[in-house]
Amino acid sequence: MQKVFLISTGTELLLGNTQDSNSVFLSRELGDMGLRVTGKATVGDSKTQIQKAFLYGLDLADIVISSGGLGPTFDDLTKTVASEVMGCKLELRSEEEARLREYFSRNQRKMPEINIKQAMFPPEAEVLKNSRGSAPGMYLAKNNKLIILLPGPPHEMQVMFKNEVKPRLERDYAVYMQRVVRRTIKVLGPGESRVEELLGELMTDTHGCSMALLATDGEIHIKLTAEGKDEIASQKILDELTEAIKGKLARHIFAYDDETLPQRVAGLLKEQGKQLAVAESCTGGMLGSFITDIPGSSEYFWGGAITYSNAAKIKILGVSPATLEEHGAVSRQTAAEMAQGIRQVSGADLGLSITGIAGPDGGSEAKPVGLVYIGLASADDCQVKELRYVGPRDAIRKLTTRSALDILRRHLEGIAIRL
Amino acid sequence: MQKVFLISTGTELLLGNTQDSNSVFLSRELGDMGLRVTGKATVGDSKTQIQKAFLYGLDLADIVISSGGLGPTFDDLTKTVASEVMGCKLELRSEEEARLREYFSRNQRKMPEINIKQAMFPPEAEVLKNSRGSAPGMYLAKNNKLIILLPGPPHEMQVMFKNEVKPRLERDYAVYMQRVVRRTIKVLGPGESRVEELLGELMTDTHGCSMALLATDGEIHIKLTAEGKDEIASQKILDELTEAIKGKLARHIFAYDDETLPQRVAGLLKEQGKQLAVAESCTGGMLGSFITDIPGSSEYFWGGAITYSNAAKIKILGVSPATLEEHGAVSRQTAAEMAQGIRQVSGADLGLSITGIAGPDGGSEAKPVGLVYIGLASADDCQVKELRYVGPRDAIRKLTTRSALDILRRHLEGIAIRL
Structure with missing residues (x-):
C-alpha cells in the first residue's frame, strides 16, 4: 500500500x-x-x-x-x-x-x-x-x-x-488501489451501549467489514466499510451485514447513508399524502425549523404554533386554563391538548406537540430539568410519550426535537410507540 | 520568542x-x-x-x-x-x-x-x-x-x-511571555468590503494592535489583538481603537466579544420590559428557536406562529385572503399583516414577521429566490424591510433570521431602520 x-x-x-x-x-x-x-x-x-x-x-x-x-x-x-x-x-x-x-x-x-x-x-x-x-x-x-x-x-x-x-x-x-465501499446505518432510540448489546456477536463477527459506532446528537451511526479489489464482492458483503443488523435493530433504524431524520419523515409524509402541523413550547420553533429545512416542505407542512407562554397555549391552541392550572404546562395532559389543539386549528392529519423543561432553571424535584412530553394526535387517537434527558439546555432541545421527529417516523411506519 | x-x-x-x-x-x-x-x-x-x-x-x-x-x-x-x-x-x-x-x-x-x-x-x-x-x-x-x-x-x-x-x-x-488582550467587535448589516471602506485608515493605522476581519454567517467580526509586557497598557490601546471603530461603524455594531445577537436582543427586551411575538413563514421556526435558545426567554417572549402555508397565515394571524391573492405570500403587504396579526393575537408589545422565498424552487423573475420581507409592528407603526439574498436555502434562512433579529435590535436601540 x-x-x-x-x-x-x-x-x-x-x-x-x-x-x-x-x-x-x-x-x-x-x-x-x-x-x-x-x-x-x-x-x-x-x-x-x-x-x-x-x-x-x-x-x-x-x-x-x-x-x-x-x-x-x-x-x-x-x-x-x-x-x-x-x-x-x-x-x-x-x-x-x-x-x-x-x-x-x-x-x-x-x-x-x-x-x-x-x-x-x-x-x-x-x-x-x-x-x-x-x-x-x-x-x-x-x-x-x-x-x-x-x-x-x-x-x-x-x-x-x-x-x-x-x-x-x-x-x-x-x-x-483498493475499492472501498461504505454504508452508514442510522439509529435513534437506544443508547450506544444498548445498540452494542442488541448487535451482540455482530460487533465482532463483521463478515470482514470494519464497523464503528459514532454517537452524534442523540443518533447512533453504525459505519460499515468493506474494501478489496472487487467492488461488487465488497458491496455484497456489506449488504449481507446490513441485513443482519436490520434483523437486530429493526424499528430503531431510521435512515441510511446521507438521509437525515427530517428527510426520512418528509418522504413518509409525502408517500402517505399526510399533512402535519406542530405546536412547540420548550423547543421554541426548532421542530418547525428542522422540518422546513427540507426543500418542498410546503407539500406536507401546514405550519404551527410556538406556544412558549401559557397565554399562547390558551390563545392559539385552545389548551384549557384548568389543565394548565391543575397539571402544569409540562405535563402529559398539556402535551395532549397541544397536539389535539394544533390538529384542530390547522385541519392537518397529524398534530405533533412538544412541552418540556429545557433548563437550566425552572426544574423541581417532581419535574426536573430535562423532563419532556411529546404528543402526537391523529384521526384515531392521541399518544403522549414522556422522556427524561440530562444535559445542557441546547442538547435537551435538540434531543427533544429529534425524538419528536422519530415518534412521528415510527407512527408513519406503523411501529407501536412505547409510551 | x-x-x-x-x-x-x-x-x-x-x-x-x-x-x-x-x-x-x-x-x-x-x-x-x-x-x-x-x-x-x-x-x-x-x-x-x-x-x-x-x-x-x-x-x-x-x-x-x-x-x-x-x-x-x-x-x-x-x-x-x-x-x-x-x-x-x-x-x-x-x-x-x-x-x-x-x-x-x-x-x-x-x-x-x-x-x-x-x-x-x-x-x-x-x-x-x-x-x-x-x-x-x-x-x-x-x-x-x-x-x-x-x-x-x-x-x-x-x-x-x-x-x-x-x-x-x-x-x-x-x-x-507577552500579555495578550483580545476583543471582538461584531457587526451586522454592511458586507466585508463595505466594513473595510467604512473603517478606512483604521484598517492600517491600528495603534499597534493587530486587526482581522472574519465573515461568519452574515456577521462581520472585527478581531483585535494587542500584546506587550504591560497588560494595562495593551488594554488601553485596545479601548482607544475600539472607540475609533465605534465612531466609524456606530449603529452596525451589535455586540462585543462572546455576546451573540439573540443575547443582545434579549438584554434590550428585558431592559425595556417589552414582550415579543413572532410570525415566521420561510424560516419555519428558526427565529423562535434562536430566541428561545437563551435561558430565561419566557420573560420577554410570548411565542408565535409558524405560518408556512397560506391557510396558516389566514387562520392564526388573520392575514386577509385578498392580500395574499393580490400581492402574494411573499410581499410587503403580507409581511405587514403578519407582524400586525401576531401582535394583535398575542397582545405583545412587538410583532416580528418573516416571509420570503428560501428556494431552491419557488422563485420567479419578479420574485426571485432570496427575496425576503421582514415586518416589525409596534404600538406606533409597522415597518417592513425588503432584503435580497443569494445562496443556498440554509444560508438564506439563517441570514434572514439574523436580519430579523438585527432589525429588532435597531428598533430597540432607537436606530432608524432603512427600508
Missing part, C-alpha cells in the same frame, strides 16, 4: 482560529481510493519550514500532497521549495503564461507581473488546471516519489483534486 | 473522520501566553513515526507538546519514545504507582498490571496530574529543549494544560 503524507501551509492555520479542513477532505478521499495517509504536518509560510516539512514527508511516505502557498506573492513559496527538494528547476511555460493572461483578461483585469510565477514549472511536472482560480497545481513524479501541490482555498483544492489529481493517481497507482 | 511545535498522535486522526481539536485549543492557549506555534504534525501510533515526529519538532522548535498515546496499551508509545529522544530512561515511581492503584480502587476496579507503565517516568521529568483520567502527563526539560506530553481526550488534555502546564510554562518562560 502506498503511503501519503499531507502538508498544509499557512501561518493562519497555526493561530488556533482556523480548522484545517483540507487535510480532513484529502484523508477521506485518499482513504476511499485505498491510499493510506500516514502523517500530516502544518507549517507557516517560511522557506525553511516548508523545506523541512517536505523532507520530513518524503522520508515517511511515497506521496506528499501539500495545499496552500501557490499564490503570486512573496510568501507563496511551496512550488519553489518543492521543486528544489526534488532536484528540479522552474522554467517558464509559454502555454501557461498565455492561459494566465487570458484568465486575467477574462476577469477584466491586467495581470500583475508578479503573477508570472504561476506559469513556471519544472520540465518534469504535469500542470494541474485550476478551474476556480488563477493558481495551477503541480504533479511531479521523480525517483519513485511523487509530490502534488494544490491551492489552499478549499473550493479550489477540492475541484482540482477530483478533476485533476484523482485520474492521475488512478493512472499511476492502480495496482495499489 | 520561544517556538512551539505540536504533535497529535492517533491513527484515527488520519482517517478523515475526526478533526484534531487538541492542536487548535493549544495553538490558541499558547498564543494567548505569547508563545508561538511554528508547526504541527499528526502521526499514527507507530514507534518510528512518533520518533520522527519528535525529532522533526525538536529541530524546528524549543518546546514540543504532544497529545495522545499515554494510555496503558501496547500502542501507547509516546512516553517511551519521547524519553528516548531526550536521552532519558523510564523508572518506576512508587508514589505514582500508589496514586494509580488508588485511582483504580476508588473506581472499584482492580488495576490491570499493564497500567504500571503509567507510573514510569524519567528521573528528570515532572509528572503532570490528570484530574480526569488515569494517564498522567509529563514535563521534561533538558538541554534547552522541553517536551510536554498530554493525554489525547480533549477534556483531560484541556484541564491538564490549564492546571499543570500553564503554571510551569509561566515559571520557566516568563521572560519570553
Whole structure:
C-alpha cells in the first residue's frame, strides 16, 4: 500500500482560529481510493519550514500532497521549495503564461507581473488546471516519489483534486488501489451501549467489514466499510451485514447513508399524502425549523404554533386554563391538548406537540430539568410519550426535537410507540 | 520568542473522520501566553513515526507538546519514545504507582498490571496530574529543549494544560511571555468590503494592535489583538481603537466579544420590559428557536406562529385572503399583516414577521429566490424591510433570521431602520 503524507501551509492555520479542513477532505478521499495517509504536518509560510516539512514527508511516505502557498506573492513559496527538494528547476511555460493572461483578461483585469510565477514549472511536472482560480497545481513524479501541490482555498483544492489529481493517481497507482465501499446505518432510540448489546456477536463477527459506532446528537451511526479489489464482492458483503443488523435493530433504524431524520419523515409524509402541523413550547420553533429545512416542505407542512407562554397555549391552541392550572404546562395532559389543539386549528392529519423543561432553571424535584412530553394526535387517537434527558439546555432541545421527529417516523411506519 | 511545535498522535486522526481539536485549543492557549506555534504534525501510533515526529519538532522548535498515546496499551508509545529522544530512561515511581492503584480502587476496579507503565517516568521529568483520567502527563526539560506530553481526550488534555502546564510554562518562560488582550467587535448589516471602506485608515493605522476581519454567517467580526509586557497598557490601546471603530461603524455594531445577537436582543427586551411575538413563514421556526435558545426567554417572549402555508397565515394571524391573492405570500403587504396579526393575537408589545422565498424552487423573475420581507409592528407603526439574498436555502434562512433579529435590535436601540 502506498503511503501519503499531507502538508498544509499557512501561518493562519497555526493561530488556533482556523480548522484545517483540507487535510480532513484529502484523508477521506485518499482513504476511499485505498491510499493510506500516514502523517500530516502544518507549517507557516517560511522557506525553511516548508523545506523541512517536505523532507520530513518524503522520508515517511511515497506521496506528499501539500495545499496552500501557490499564490503570486512573496510568501507563496511551496512550488519553489518543492521543486528544489526534488532536484528540479522552474522554467517558464509559454502555454501557461498565455492561459494566465487570458484568465486575467477574462476577469477584466491586467495581470500583475508578479503573477508570472504561476506559469513556471519544472520540465518534469504535469500542470494541474485550476478551474476556480488563477493558481495551477503541480504533479511531479521523480525517483519513485511523487509530490502534488494544490491551492489552499478549499473550493479550489477540492475541484482540482477530483478533476485533476484523482485520474492521475488512478493512472499511476492502480495496482495499489483498493475499492472501498461504505454504508452508514442510522439509529435513534437506544443508547450506544444498548445498540452494542442488541448487535451482540455482530460487533465482532463483521463478515470482514470494519464497523464503528459514532454517537452524534442523540443518533447512533453504525459505519460499515468493506474494501478489496472487487467492488461488487465488497458491496455484497456489506449488504449481507446490513441485513443482519436490520434483523437486530429493526424499528430503531431510521435512515441510511446521507438521509437525515427530517428527510426520512418528509418522504413518509409525502408517500402517505399526510399533512402535519406542530405546536412547540420548550423547543421554541426548532421542530418547525428542522422540518422546513427540507426543500418542498410546503407539500406536507401546514405550519404551527410556538406556544412558549401559557397565554399562547390558551390563545392559539385552545389548551384549557384548568389543565394548565391543575397539571402544569409540562405535563402529559398539556402535551395532549397541544397536539389535539394544533390538529384542530390547522385541519392537518397529524398534530405533533412538544412541552418540556429545557433548563437550566425552572426544574423541581417532581419535574426536573430535562423532563419532556411529546404528543402526537391523529384521526384515531392521541399518544403522549414522556422522556427524561440530562444535559445542557441546547442538547435537551435538540434531543427533544429529534425524538419528536422519530415518534412521528415510527407512527408513519406503523411501529407501536412505547409510551 | 520561544517556538512551539505540536504533535497529535492517533491513527484515527488520519482517517478523515475526526478533526484534531487538541492542536487548535493549544495553538490558541499558547498564543494567548505569547508563545508561538511554528508547526504541527499528526502521526499514527507507530514507534518510528512518533520518533520522527519528535525529532522533526525538536529541530524546528524549543518546546514540543504532544497529545495522545499515554494510555496503558501496547500502542501507547509516546512516553517511551519521547524519553528516548531526550536521552532519558523510564523508572518506576512508587508514589505514582500508589496514586494509580488508588485511582483504580476508588473506581472499584482492580488495576490491570499493564497500567504500571503509567507510573514510569524519567528521573528528570515532572509528572503532570490528570484530574480526569488515569494517564498522567509529563514535563521534561533538558538541554534547552522541553517536551510536554498530554493525554489525547480533549477534556483531560484541556484541564491538564490549564492546571499543570500553564503554571510551569509561566515559571520557566516568563521572560519570553507577552500579555495578550483580545476583543471582538461584531457587526451586522454592511458586507466585508463595505466594513473595510467604512473603517478606512483604521484598517492600517491600528495603534499597534493587530486587526482581522472574519465573515461568519452574515456577521462581520472585527478581531483585535494587542500584546506587550504591560497588560494595562495593551488594554488601553485596545479601548482607544475600539472607540475609533465605534465612531466609524456606530449603529452596525451589535455586540462585543462572546455576546451573540439573540443575547443582545434579549438584554434590550428585558431592559425595556417589552414582550415579543413572532410570525415566521420561510424560516419555519428558526427565529423562535434562536430566541428561545437563551435561558430565561419566557420573560420577554410570548411565542408565535409558524405560518408556512397560506391557510396558516389566514387562520392564526388573520392575514386577509385578498392580500395574499393580490400581492402574494411573499410581499410587503403580507409581511405587514403578519407582524400586525401576531401582535394583535398575542397582545405583545412587538410583532416580528418573516416571509420570503428560501428556494431552491419557488422563485420567479419578479420574485426571485432570496427575496425576503421582514415586518416589525409596534404600538406606533409597522415597518417592513425588503432584503435580497443569494445562496443556498440554509444560508438564506439563517441570514434572514439574523436580519430579523438585527432589525429588532435597531428598533430597540432607537436606530432608524432603512427600508
